[in-house]
Amino acid sequence: MCGIVGLFLKTDKYRPELGRLTALMLHEMKERGPDSAGFAIYDEGQPGRTRITLLAENLASGWVDQDWFDTAKKLEGVLGASVDVRVIHDHAVFETDGDGRLARQWIIDNAPELAVLSHGSQIEIFKSVGDPDLVASRYDLASRSGTHAIAHTRMATESAVTTNGSHPFATGANTCLVHNGSLSNHNQLREQLMRKGESFQTENDSEVAAGYLSWRMREGDTIDHALKHALEDLDGFYTFAIGVEDGFAILRDPIACKPAVVAETQDWVAMSSEYRAIAQLPDVEHATLFEPDPGKIYSWSLNS
């Protein structure tokens, strides 16, 4: 199963409430994915300032807050730029003027006890195993403001119930993805993408889809073009919700077994696995509702 929600705020009206509304939607998708949950929040950020969200999954193994600061210190030497640290439970957000992609790769190569959940000027990702409501409250989703969010509740089928197997997945700057379904050619695709310079941190099929989009977009594709290629190259079942720097997109495979419903008002676009998540949103009674067509790319941009 798995539950997906996405909320894209077209106007300023609900931006202070992005987190609260996303938490309401996530709560409704609990039954579709009680194993674990995660969310990505996009806000305006500061130009040139990269945030790197990190996870120390095995806090029990003796990771302490000081370790974050020690890691940041080493990273400063690599980047030649200062790194600020904000610790949130077992996550930390590093902020720097340095190169985000370099920072991500250095942490993957040199800090195996950490997972890099996201990097970019606009995005932060938080995820954990356990009850989705508890996950939302532990990382204080409800207090967050921003422009768009995507979130996921997981019922694991293709890999173990671990925080690292939870969604959203992000490999490229400001790009992330949540997935309901399963891919059948992810091993082959992972190998191909690694040869093209993508790096992966899990055995999860959905991370490969995120890596695929990051690679395409790094090659110059727009999100629409990247998804057009994804339709040809990804084999399996999927409903994706994708967040990028300035937008939000949806794609379902051509068979479309995995559910999706979209609602749009003048202030927001919302997508979910089920209508009951959307039913929580303000002004929903005036929304235009539709089921996304199979194999059709839908995207919205803050700049259009």
Place this chain on the structure above:
Amino acid sequence: MSSTFDLSEVSLRELNRSLHEASSGTFRITNPRGAHAVAAGIDADIAVEVDGSVGYYCAGMHQVGSVTVNGNASTGLAENIMSGTVRITGSATMSAGATGNGGLLVIEGNAGARCGISMKGVDIVVGGNVGHMSAFMAQAGNLVVLGDADADLGDSIYEANLFVRGSVASLGTDCVEKEVRLEHIETLKRLLEAAGMSAEPGDFKRYGSARQLYNFHVDDIDAEVQQKVAK
């Protein structure tokens, strides 16, 4: 007797229990907000009206009586309906009327993918379009579509009549266009009237089974096996 259940105050289980215990009367349900299994398993001649959109399996296993939804419905609307009537004023997503044995399902808007999948005798009337692979493996009954049908209509169909007024993106394996005879015009008249929809029966095309998948054909096995069989 008429009762109202506000699903923002009453639990779904409480609602469905009350509907199952009733033997007559009319019931109004408000604030469904996408809840699953609303009015599923109704087994008495009661009339249920739902104001708002429902989730999965609304009016599933419907045995008798009527359920009307003033809104949209998600996956599995009226799945395995046996008799009686289910109507929605909006659109339905996937697998509406799946495996239905009898009765009438009316969808005033569009139906999503696999509408009438494995239908076994139900009559389904859709005011708008139906999604891909509708009437997949249909066995009996009638599917009437006033709009268009998406790809692979009637794939692997055994029997059943599929009437489409608009275009058909493509027919599935073993589904073919068939002659519309007088009896089919009568069927269409009856179903359109029952559904409360105005359309000219003569404007519909009929599709059904070519019956080429019914039997094993020796030509379908490969040459090597054929040689072995010949020896």
